[in-house]
Amino acid sequence: MIDNLCFMLVNNDPKEAIAVxxxxxxxxxxxxxxxxxxxxxxxxxxxxxxxxxxxxxFKDFL
Incomplete structure (x- = not known):
């Protein structure tokens, strides 16, 4: 069965992200x-x- 994870970078200073x-x-x-x-x-x-x-x-792609 499939699953999905989405990261969202929300700040660059400080470096922060959220996820769904x-x-x-x-x-x-x-x-x-x-x-x-x-x-x-x-x-x-x-x-x-x-x-x-x-x-x-990117490593897989290149």
Whole structure:
């Protein structure tokens, strides 16, 4: 099943980011159900995680 994580850089000084995660699963009704988790606690760790992800994508691309 798919999932999705979206980082959003919100400040450059101080370096802060937030994130939204979507996950999906089949329910007992055989329908796909979405779970959404907003991480609105602005912090440097999310900034680092976002840049690490982008760096890995560029490495794969290049």
């Amino acid at each position: 995660r979507f996950s999906y699963e089949y329910g007992v009704d055989d329908e796909i159900h979405q779970t959404l988790v907003d991480d609105n606690d602005r912090r440097f760790e999310l900034w680092e995680a976002d840049l690490a992800w982008a760096q890995a994508m």
